[in-house]
Amino acid sequence: GQGTNLQDAEWIEWIYQHLDPSNMSNLQREKEATHTAITALYADINPIWLEAAWSMETRKQEEDRQQHEQRVHPLPDRKTVMAMIIRRLGWRLPGSSSTVPIYGLTVRQATQLQDGPALEQRQQLMAAFVQEARGVVGATAHIDPENEVNRFHKTLARLWSDVRWENKNKETLWRLAVDGVPLPGNTHLSRMPPQPCGCGTFGGPNSPPSSPRLHHFWECPIAQAVRDQIDRHLPSSATTEGGMGRHHLWLIQAPPGCDQAPWDVIAMAALSSMEHGRHCLRAAIRGQRQMETMDPRQPPPSPQPQTRVEQGPRQRV
Ligand SMILES: [Zn+2]
Structure with missing residues (x-):
């Protein structure tokens, strides 16, 4: 060992002399020498073994404690x-x-739990839609917003069930009412900046602030073209109010002098046309950009995109 310099045989002899219990009678323990020897012996043990022995001991103690605990307080x-x-x-x-x-x-409560947040959100979105639909029409004092929302709910229920028409013709209204037409910058895509419209009057730095929905389904020259067509055929009783109001179109409320049943179809068709026009314009703009990037010799685009765009849908409608 390090501290004692005893060889193996000498260790055995030393132990026999100092520690062997059978040798107690002729015990010749010297306290100091024994202590030194045992300390040296201890120092000779590999620290990893010591560590293992200690952790074993601790674990055993912990197990004993747990067993005792379980006997007193069974799980x-x-x-x-x-x-x-x-x-x-x-x-x-x-x-x-x-x-x-x-x-x-109960099943009823479970359904309520599942639909609750979505229903609440839908209600809020519909209320916002009704409000935006009523936005420009001057005389709103006599309109009770809650009544108006309820009325719109009833209108939608009627349109979805009573109007026998392919769903694709109803889809634009269905989406629009919850701001669900995928327009960057709307409620559902609020993190994206509004995408400039190809007409050039929306989404630019100088364009007036309006929602993407308001632009594409009311203000855009494409929407305007659809509205012009309808205004042209409205009875004189309706046009005295200055043509079709946004609430007539968005909330599917027949203008004065018009029957509601045909108006259901006219209004939904008009909204679908506006959505179709938006897609066509976007596709045209994309095609134009591709042409420009593909062929640099191409002449620069016309400096008056607005008038060009405005003419297209007008002629088509
Ligand atoms: Zn536009």
């Missing part, structure tokens, strides 16, 4: 634990402070 069985957990599980219904426990939930 509940699986069934009891499950019952304890389940009793604490439940849901908080929207608009209610009390919770419904898992075993007391």
Whole structure:
């Protein structure tokens, strides 16, 4: 060893002399020498072995403690634990402070839980739509917004069930009412900046602030062209009000002197046309850009895109 310089045989002899219990009678322990020897012996042990021995000892102590603990406070069985957990599980219904426990939930409540947030969001989006539809029309004082939203809900229910028409003709209105037409900058794509419209009057630095929906389904020259067509055929009783109002179109409310049944179809068709026109314009602009990048010798684009664009849909409608 390091501290003692004893050889193996001498160690055995030393142990025999100092520590062997059978040798107690002729014990010749010298306290100091024994202590030094044992300390040296200890120092000779590989520290990794020591570490392992200590951790083993600690673990054993911990196990003993746990066993003792379990004898004093035995763990509940699986069934009891499950019952304890389940009793604490439940849901908080929207608009209610009390919770419904898992075993007391009815199908109706579950449906309410699933649809609740979506229904609420839809309600808010519809209210915003009705408000935007009413935005420009001057005389709004007599309009009760809540009534108006309810009325619009009823209109939609009627359109979806009573108007026998392919769904694709209803889709634009269906999307528009919840701001769901994929227009960058709208409620659903609020993180994206509004995309400049090909007509040149929307999305630029100097363009007036308006929602993408308001532009594409009312203000854009394409939408204007569709509106002009309808205005041209409205009875004189309707045109005294200055043509079709946005609420007539967006909320599918027949203008004075028009029957509601044909108006259902006219208004939905008009909205679909505006959406179709938007797609066509976008495709045309894209095609033009591709041509420009493909062939640099191509002459620069016409400096008056607005008039060009405006003429296209007007002629087509
Ligand atoms: Zn536009």
